[in-house]
Amino acid sequence: MRKCPYCDFNSHPLRGVLPESAYVAALLGDLEQDATGLSERPLQSVFIGGGTPSLLSSAAINQLLQGIGERIPCAPGMEITLEANPGTVDTARFEGYLRAGVNRLSLGVQSFSADSLVRLGRIHDPRQAHDAVVAAQRVGFREINLDLMYGLPGQTPARAAEDLAAALALAPTHLSYYQLTLEPNTAFARTPPPLPEEDLIADIEQQARETLAKVGFSDYEISAYALPQHRCRHNLNYWQFGDYLGIGAGAHGKCSDQATHRVERRWKRSHPDAYLAAATERRFVAGRRQLAAADLIVEFMMNALRLREGFAPALFEARTGLPFSQASPRVNEAIGRGLLEDQGNIRTTELGRRFLNDLLAMFVPGPAEERHLT
Numbered sequence: 231m232r233k234c235p236y237c238d239f240n241s242h243p244l245r246g247v248l249p250e251s252a253y254v255a256a257l258l259g260d261l262e263q264d265a266t267g268l269s270e271r272p273l274q275s276v277f278i279g280g281g282t283p284s285l286l287s288s289a290a291i292n293q294l295l296q297g298i299g300e301r302i303p304c305a306p307g308m309e310i311t312l313e314a315n316p317g318t319v320d321t322a323r324f325e326g327y328l329r330a331g332v333n334r335l336s337l338g339v340q341s342f343s344a345d346s347l348v349r350l351g352r353i354h355d356p357r358q359a360h361d362a363v364v365a366a367q368r369v370g371f372r373e374i375n376l377d378l379m380y381g382l383p384g385q386t387p388a389r390a391a392e393d394l395a396a397a398l399a400l401a402p403t404h405l406s407y408y409q410l411t412l413e414p415n416t417a418f419a420r421t422p423p424p425l426p427e428e429d430l431i432a433d434i435e436q437q438a439r440e441t442l443a444k445v446g447f448s449d450y451e452i453s454a455y456a457l458p459q460h461r462c463r464h465n466l467n468y469w470q471f472g473d474y475l476g477i478g479a480g481a482h483g484k485c486s487d488q489a490t491h492r493v494e495r496r497w498k499r500s501h502p503d504a505y506l507a508a509a510t511e512r513r514f515v516a517g518r519r520q521l522a523a524a525d526l527i528v529e530f531m532m533n534a535l536r537l538r539e540g541f542a543p544a545l546f547e548a549r550t551g552l553p554f555s556q557a558s559p560r561v562n563e564a565i566g567r568g569l570l571e572d573q574g575n576i577r578t579t580e581l582g583r584r585f586l587n588d589l590l591a592m593f594v595p596g597p598a599e600e601r602h603l604t
Contacts, residue, residue: 249506250290256509258297260477260498263512265302268485271473273302275309275464279336280478284314288326295331309463311336311375316362317354324369334373334462335366336406342396343389346382349423350410356396363400373460375404380438381431382410383423390434394441403460407438408453432584452536452586469533470541471549477514479505491551493521524595526550527557531593535570535586540577560592 276298278291286294295310311334312327327335339359341347347355354362366374376397380390397405409431426434439449447455451469454462467474476483480500486493496518499505508514521529530550534541543554564570569582569589582589 250286251293252506252509253502254286254290254294254297256506256514257294257477258301259509259512260514261298261301261475263514264475264477264483264485264496268475269303271303272305273298273308274305275311275467277311277313277464278332279311279313280480282315282318283312284318284323288323288330291327291332292330309334309373311462311464313338314362315354316359317352319362319365321365321369324366324371328370333371334375335371336375336377337362337366338377339363339397340377340379341382342393343382346385346389346393349383350379360396360400363402367401372403374402375406375462376400376402377406377408379408379410380434381426383425385426385434387430387434387437391437391441394438398441398445403457404462405442405447405455406453407442407455409435448538450538452583466537469537470545471530471533486549486551493526493550495519495521523550523552523556526552527595528590528593531557532590535578535582535589538577540570540573540575542575557593564589564592 276295278294283291291312298304310332312332313336315338324335337359338352340350340352342356342359344356363374363376378393378397380393382390394407410425425431442449442455446457448458449455450461451465454465456462473485474483475485476496476498478498479502480498482495482497484493484495496515498514499508499516505514527550530541530546534545543558546552546554546557561570561572561576564582565572568579569585569592570576571579578586578589
């Protein structure tokens with residue numbers, strides 16, 4: 231396996247045999263440590279992602295999900311998502327994942343253009359992408375997300391439309407449609423490919439929104455489109471600034487003390503070898519940080535303002551433990567500039583969605599404000 235040139239995730243090329251039994255055992259030990267004191271809060275979703283989790287056998291996924299259920303209460307009808315690379319799955323794997331309890335698949339297709347897939351460094355071709363979706367549907371998966379990129383090297387609106395049409399022809403219930411960006415410390419950042427101009431990218435995005443709306447998909451988040459009743463519950467929790475446990479190499483988690491409203495982020499050892507080596511003494515955590523008031527405001531807005539419906543002030547107070555008055559001056563300023571609107575919920579206008587980074591920058595305080603908020 232190799233790493234894609236655009237990818238800045240904590241993924242590493244696979245050398246030799248994946249020690250999946252040891253890794254799953256480490257994951258469960260990690261969970262036991264993180265879940266201490268959380269028995270009164272049932273788990274609402276599981277998302278098995280990062281790197282290529284579909285390299286794990288169905289037996290390993292079954293072992294993981296059974297172990298989770300033995301260690302933490304799980305809500306009825308819990309959403310369980312598995313990310314999969316179309317080049318690493320087949321019918322037998324899909325059958326095994328479904329039997330293990332996975333009920334939602336997220337397939338990293340990225341493009342249905344053979345040329346684009348080669349330039350993106352993907353290991354699958356368009357036929358494998360098509361066949362993977364069909365195989366998943368045949369074995370019984372009903373919730374299927376397709377990851378699709380736009381703004382690809384040499385891409386025109388016409389070629390982007392062909393990609394989207396190919397995806398919709400497979401009848402997914404959810405689409406993650408996002409722009410290719412050049413992230414630091416990636417091969418593409420070191421040697422940038424020729425990308426479309428910004429105006430052309432804006433045309434591609436608008437074209438996609440119109441096409442998807444015509445067939446019943448709503449853009450409920452800045453890069454997520456879903457048919458009615460098919461939104462990703464796990465990701466909605468992120469965007470609503472909910473709590474989550476992050477287990478595994480390089481995983482990040484966020485957890486709140488509901489009595490004190492203190493919010494802590496913690497992250498795990500990033501390299502799989504170091505993570506596995508730490509398992510015997512359960513030294514999984516690489517660092518932790520308690521969020522100050524200024525952090526809470528910025529992070530809440532970075533998530534909630536991605537949602538088309540925005541947020542209610544009561545949600546801000548419940549998730550941050552702060553009075554909304556600590557954020558309202560900046561909210562009112564953004565409303566005055568036409569970037570936000572108050573329709574019961576605080577949400578972005580079309581102008582605000584277009585200039586989301588500028589909007590979010592308004593909530594980053596200066597040093598004097600940080601001292602006041604803390």
